[in-house]
Every structure is written in structure tokens, then in C-alpha cells.
Amino acid sequence: MVDFSAARLNMVDSQVRTNDVTDLRVQDAMRVIPRESLLPPGRAFLAYADAEVPYGPGRALLAPRDVAKLLHALAIAPGQKGLAIAAPYGAAVLEHAGLSVERLDGDDLSSPKAGAYDVIICEGAVVRAPDAWTAALAPGGRLAVIERMGPVGKAVVYTQSPTGLARREIFDATPSYLGGFEPEQGFAF
Numbered sequence: 410m411v412d413f414s415a416a417r418l419n420m421v422d423s424q425v426r427t428n429d430v431t432d433l434r435v436q437d438a439m440r441v442i443p444r445e446s447l448l449p450p451g452r453a454f455l456a457y458a459d460a461e462v463p464y465g466p467g468r469a470l471l472a473p474r475d476v477a478k479l480l481h482a483l484a485i486a487p488g489q490k491g492l493a494i495a496a497p498y499g500a501a502v503l504e505h506a507g508l509s510v511e512r513l514d515g516d517d518l519s520s521p522k523a524g525a526y527d528v529i530i531c532e533g534a535v536v537r538a539p540d541a542w543t544a545a546l547a548p549g550g551r552l553a554v555i556e557r558m559g560p561v562g563k564a565v566v567y568t569q570s571p572t573g574l575a576r577r578e579i580f581d582a583t584p585s586y587l588g589g590f591e592p593e594q595g596f597a598f
Contacts, residue, residue, distance in 0.1 A: 411445075411453075411454050413443060413445050413453075413456070413457070416456070416457035417439070417440055417441070417442075417443075417444070417457060418440060419457065420439065420444075420457040420473050421436055421439050421440050424459055424472075424473045424474045424477070425439055425473060425474065425477040428474045428477065428478060429478075429481075430474075430477040430478055430480075430481045431481070432480070432481045432484075432485070434485060434487075434505075434506040434507075435477055435480045435481055435485070435502060435506070436477075437505070437506075438501070438502040438505035438506055439473070439477060439502060441505070442498070442501045442502060442505060443456075444456040444457060444470065444473075444498055445457075447464060447470060447497045447498055447501070448462055448464050448470070449464060452464070456470075457473065458472075459472055459473065459474065460472050461475075461584050461585065463585075464497070466588060467533075467586075467587060467588015467589065468495050468514075468532075468533065468587070468588060469532070469533065469584065469585055470497070470498050470532060471496075471498070471499075471532045471533075471555075471582075471584055472582075472584070475555070475564065475580075475582050475584060476496075476498060476499055476502070476530075476532060478564065478579065478580055479499070479530055479553035479554075479555075479564060480499060480502055480503070480530065480553070482551075482553050482564070482566045482579050483528045483530065483551050483553050483566070484551070485503060485506050485508060485528055486507075486508075487506065487507025487508065488507065488508070488509075489508045489509070489527035489528055490508065490509050490510075490511075490525065490526050490527050490528075490547070491503045491508040491509065491510040491511070491526060491527065491528045491529065491530070492510070492511050492512075492513060492521055492525075492526040492528070492529040492530075492545060493510055493511070493512050493513065493514075493529075493530055493531075493532075494513045494514075494518055494521070494529065494530070494531040494532075494542070494587075495513070495514055495518060495531060495532055495533050495587055496512075496514075496530050496531055496532035497512070497514065497532075498532065499530040499531075499532055500512050500530075503528070503530070508527075508528070511526075518587070518589065518590075519539050519541050519542075520541055521541060521542065521545040522545060523541075523544045523545055524544070524545065524546070524547055524548075525545055525547060526545050526546060526547055526550055527546075527547055527549070527550050527551070528550065528551050528552075528553075529542060529545060529546065529550070529551070529552040529553070529554075530552075530553050530554075531552075531553070531554040531555075531587065532584075532587075533555070533584060533585065533586065533587025533588075533590065534555045534556070534557040534562050534582075534584045534585060534586045534587060534590070535554060535555070535556060535557070535586070535587055535590040536556065536557065536558055536586075536590065536591070536592050537556055538552060538554050538556065538565070538567060539590075542554070543567050543569070543574055546567070546568075546569035546574075547569065548569055548570075548571070549568070549569060549570070550568070550569045551566055551567065551568050551569075552566065552567040553565070553566050554567075555582045555584055557582075557583070557584070557586065558592060560583065561581050561582075561583055562581070562582050562583060562584065563578045563579075563580075563581060563582070564578070564579045564580045564581070564582050565577060565578050565579065566579055
């Protein structure tokens with residue numbers, strides 16, 4: 410029998426804190442949220458592994474390190490409005506930290522409300538963040554996503570500023586592509 414409480418504490422101590430995630434809101438939430446409850450019963454034992462874990466077709470929980478670093482980069486604060494795109498664990502962490510969170514987890518992940526969110530997180534790689542996602546940012550809003558065109562992706566944060574959209578790379582990551590956001594296959598000689 411897996412001791413999930415001990416596994417949660419070990420995850421934070423060995424995968425989160427050691428990777429420069431110093432945001433106590435993120436750490437505190439990750440210590441108590443039962444990640445295993447977001448997975449099919451046959452995969453619950455993988456909830457705290459240092460790996461991404463599939464939970465449905467084209468969907469996976471990011472590795473704890475990756476989701477923690479994305480959340481840390483968002484500089485979350487209670488009272489902010491968040492959007493979680495195919496990100497059930499990210500949504501739970503944001504809610505625990507005192508944010509109001511909407512979840513976009515159906516078949517259509519490309520049409521959030523424009524200009525509505527302070528923070529947006531996605532738990533899956535995309536080739537490039539869709540324009541609709543960056544348009545969903547309120548002034549000063551931040552989007553954390555992993556963009557990947559080859560074997561290694563870049564976690565990036567987009568910020569909506571008065572002078573336009575800024576993009577900053579924060580770390581390398583290799584998660585699977587979010588279903589429907591894979592690179593287009595082409596023919597080449």
C-alpha cells in the first residue's frame with residue numbers, strides 16, 4: 410500500500426524545493442493536494458513520480474518539477490483569476506492558493522474568454538501558444554506553457570504589458586504534446 414501523504418512530502422522536498430521553487434503558496438498546496446485523485450486508479454501509484462502521468466487521451470499531468478516551476482513563474486496571488494487549460498493539478502494548486510479558477514478541459518481548448526485572466530497554466534506541450542490563449546490575458550496577466558517543436562521544449566511565460574506581449578523562456582522540459590496541439594507532419598525529401 411502506497412503512503413500517499415509521505416509521497417507528497419517527499420515530492421515537495423526532492424522535486425520541487427530542490428528546483429528553486431521558493432513560492433510557499435505552491436509548496437504548501439503541493440504538500441496537501443491528493444495528486445493521485447486526479448489519475449485513473451491503475452495509475453495512482455505514479456502520482457508522485459518524477460515523470461508526467463497520462464490521465465486521458467492526449468492528456469497528462471506534468472511532472473511535479475515542471476508544474477511547480479510553471480506555477481512559481483506565474484507569481485500567483487490570492488484573489489487573482491486563473492485559467493487552467495488541460496491542467497487539473499495546476500487548477501487545484503491555484504485554487505488552494507486562493508485564486509478563482511476556471512477550467513478548460515473539454516474538446517475545444519482554443520477559445521477562452523478574451524482579456525479575462527490574471528494567470529493561465531497549461532499542462533502539456535504545444536508548438537506555440539495559440540493567439541487565443543495570449544488574448545485571454547488581462548492587462549498584466551501571465552501565461553505559463555511549454556512550447557516544443559523538437560525533442561526538447563522551452564517553458565515560457567507570456568506577459569501582457571501596456572506595450573504589448575512579452576515572452577520569456579524559463580527552463581527546458583520534454584513533456585508530451587497536448588492532444589490536438591502536436592506539430593503538423595509534413596513530407597520532405
